Amino acid sequence: MRKQVTITKTDHRVFIEENAPRDGLQNEAAVFSLEEKVSLVDSLTQCGFPRIQVGAFVDPRKVPQMADTEKLLERIARGGQTIYSALVLNERGMERAAASGIGHVSFFVSASDAHSRRNTNLSAEDALHQARKAVSKAVSRGISVQGGIMNAFTCPFEGVIPLERVLYLVCTLTEMGVEEINLADTAGLAHPLQVTRVVQRVLQVTEIPVSLHLHDSLGFGLVNAYAAWNEGIRRFDASCGGLGGCPFLPQSAGNIASEDMVNLFESMGVSTGISLPRLVEVARMLRTKLNRPLWSRYLTLCGSPP
Numbered sequence: 001m002r003k004q005v006t007i008t009k010t011d012h013r014v015f016i017e018e019n020a021p022r023d024g025l026q027n028e029a030a031v032f033s034l035e036e037k038v039s040l041v042d043s044l045t046q047c048g049f050p051r052i053q054v055g056a057f058v059d060p061r062k063v064p065q066m067a068d069t070e071k072l073l074e075r076i077a078r079g080g081q082t083i084y085s086a087l088v089l090n091e092r093g094m095e096r097a098a099a100s101g102i103g104h105v106s107f108f109v110s111a112s113d114a115h116s117r118r119n120t121n122l123s124a125e126d127a128l129h130q131a132r133k134a135v136s137k138a139v140s141r142g143i144s145v146q147g148g149i150m151n152a153f154t155c156p157f158e159g160v161i162p163l164e165r166v167l168y169l170v171c172t173l174t175e176m177g178v179e180e181i182n183l184a185d186t187a188g189l190a191h192p193l194q195v196t197r198v199v200q201r202v203l204q205v206t207e208i209p210v211s212l213h214l215h216d217s218l219g220f221g222l223v224n225a226y227a228a229w230n231e232g233i234r235r236f237d238a239s240c241g242g243l244g245g246c247p248f249l250p251q252s253a254g255n256i257a258s259e260d261m262v263n264l265f266e267s268m269g270v271s272t273g274i275s276l277p278r279l280v281e282v283a284r285m286l287r288t289k290l291n292r293p294l295w296s297r298y299l300t301l302c303g304s305p306p
């Protein structure tokens with residue numbers, strides 16, 4: 001029998017985390033100055049995002065674009081209800097996060113051993129071992145942790161990730177005390193039926209909120225988001241201007257453009273709390289700074305100067 005999609009009261013809102021300052025800028029050769037990053041984060045705050053991932057506590061020799069995350073957190077104008085978060089991949093990063101006074105972090109492990117070794121110099125099991133220690137340290141200091149799984153669907157090096165592996169990581173991260181699980185299609189290789197199957201099973205093994213981080217390499221980003229929304233997912237990551245990618249995955253393209261995601265949900269009558277006109281202004285500013293077309297349908301169609 002065909003499943004009926006019924007809209008309930010809680011379906012009328014989705015939570016979108018903005019990722020351009022981290023996932024976006026880490027992939028750009030044009031290095032943004034600290035002042036430009038502060039201005040970008042402040043502009044995104046003005047758009048109404050409930051959470052913004054502003055940077056990463058990772059090795060500055062490997063990802064120099066993220067080296068000034070501490071300074072950025074000191075300088076941004078904290079506004080309204082916005083939560084500011086940063087990416088962490090190991091214990092050292094968690095030490096830096098705790099010292100910065102940040103209240104929320106995303107700790108990511110990879111479901112793919114080959115990607116884990118490239119991204120963190122750690123096997124997937126060693127990375128999980130570090131996660132255990134780092135998450136417990138963060139939780140004991142009152143920092144909220146999102147537990148993320150990179151390559152939760154398909155890895156360019158290992159192919160389709162076995163579902164059992166993903167469920168094992170979801171359960172392990174949940175037991176560690178993370179407040180939210182993030183499933184990342186880091187290389188943008190997942191298709192909608194795969195997203196549906198994985199999300200259905202993940203929602204059966206954890207009771208904490210689950211969010212999705214979907215890259216748009218094959219143009220499936222929004223379709224995958226819609227498939228996940230149909231299964232009850234209400235939290236998504238997106239990136240202004242569709243910026244993003246993984247420095248250690250050559251095939252990865254940008255995230256779903258935030259303006260496209262906001263437009264999708266608002267068109268369906270699902271509130272995002274985000275101002276689309278303000279967001280388009282920020283995307284236009286990024287396009288000017290980067291001096292190239294961006295991976296954003298809404299910006300391309302509606303973001304040209306009059």
Ligand SMILES: [Zn+2]
Binds near residue numbers: 023186213215246255
């Ligand atoms: Zn990403």
